[in-house]
Amino acid sequence: MNDKELKKWREAGKIAHKVLNYAKSIAKPGVPLLEIAEKVEKEVEKYGAKSAFPINLSINEVAAHSSPGHDDKSVAHGLLKIDLGVNIDGFISDTALTVDLTPEQEHKDLILAAEHALKEAIKVISPGIMLMEVGRIIQDTIATYNVAPVVNLSGHELERWKLHPGLTIPNYDNANITKLKGGMVLAIEPFATTGQGIVIDGKPSGIYKFIAKHNTRDAESRKILEFIEKEFRELPFSSRWLVKKFGTRALLSLRLLEQANALHHFKQLVEKTKAPVSQAEATVLVTKDGCEVLTKNE
Numbered sequence: 665m666n667d668k669e670l671k672k673w674r675e676a677g678k679i680a681h682k683v684l685n686y687a688k689s690i691a692k693p694g695v696p697l698l699e700i701a702e703k704v705e706k707e708v709e710k711y712g713a714k715s716a717f718p719i720n721l722s723i724n725e726v727a728a729h730s731s732p733g734h735d736d737k738s739v740a741h742g743l744l745k746i747d748l749g750v751n752i753d754g755f756i757s758d759t760a761l762t763v764d765l766t767p768e769q770e771h772k773d774l775i776l777a778a779e780h781a782l783k784e785a786i787k788v789i790s791p792g793i794m795l796m797e798v799g800r801i802i803q804d805t806i807a808t809y810n811v812a813p814v815v816n817l818s819g820h821e822l823e824r825w826k827l828h829p830g831l832t833i834p835n836y837d838n839a840n841i842t843k844l845k846g847g848m849v850l851a852i853e854p855f856a857t858t859g860q861g862i863v864i865d866g867k868p869s870g871i872y873k874f875i876a877k878h879n880t881r882d883a884e885s886r887k888i889l890e891f892i893e894k895e896f897r898e899l900p901f902s903s904r905w906l907v908k909k910f911g912t913r914a915l916l917s918l919r920l921l922e923q924a925n926a927l928h929h930f931k932q933l934v935e936k937t938k939a940p941v942s943q944a945e946a947t948v949l950v951t952k953d954g955c956e957v958l959t960k961n962e
């Protein structure tokens with residue numbers, strides 16, 4: 665990684681951190697998720713950046729992959745995960761936090777469990793540490809709150825234009841002895857739950873990503889697929905973004921392109937026992953002797 669690249673990784677992290685705090689400030693009970701999403705994505709653009717993926721606003725037992733569509737009517741409530749990413753010229757940051765919008769603040773400890781686990785993981789991340797060790801620290805920290813990590817959700821490496829390349833960073837001791845190396849950019853994202861700690865597929869999310877070119881005879885779909893490939897490459901995007909650009913007929917094209925395996929349509933990820941899930945996430949750069957948190961202020 666050269667200095668110019670490092671600067672962009674840092675910039676993407678700094679903006680994401682600021683925008684996440686902004687998102688937290690407007691995510692009050694009863695506010696439409698659509699309004700939050702639009703405001704937050706506009707805020708990203710104010711910094712001259714783009715969203716690396718549609719903002720995820722997942723509630724209660726939905727752990728991830730929930731993002732409002734163009735006509736979404738739901739409002740913020742319960743245990744809300746806010747997960748967003750910033751893209752500067754393909755350099756991506758990925759960060760998340762959880763807010764408790766219940767009147768009784770009943771999920772306070774569950775949120776602390778994920779945040780504390782993230783903090784402890786960051787403390788130990790350095791070249792040479794094994795993935796299983798990072799996972800064990802996350803798991804053990806979450807266990808001190810008498811809750812469980814979600815074992816089939818994990819952190820991941822980040823590369824330019826790539827959200828989930830290479831390594832996955834487990835949220836439990838998965839016996840993987842692969843060692844971290846200096847220069848890696850990682851998203852660390854513990855999820856904690858009072859349930860079993862396994863997520864299963866839920867409803868379609870309205871979040872898609874490009875898989876392959878497809879020679880459809882439908883001219884409109886062809887145009888839309890070309891736009892997607894050029895604009896997002898293989899980064900996730902929202903059906904809402906396409907409705908904005910092409911109108912609601914884009915939804916038909918998305919369906920056709922999904923059926924043709926040109927696009928992947930993500931499903932919501934829901935805790936198996938319908939128990940609430942919390943999440944905390946930061947993007948870090950593995951340095952010579954530790955790590956630098958990129959999703960932070962300065």
Ligand code: MN
Nearest residue numbers: 747758759760
């Ligand atoms: Mn994320």
Ligand code: MN
Nearest residue numbers: 758851853945
């Ligand atoms: Mn992530």
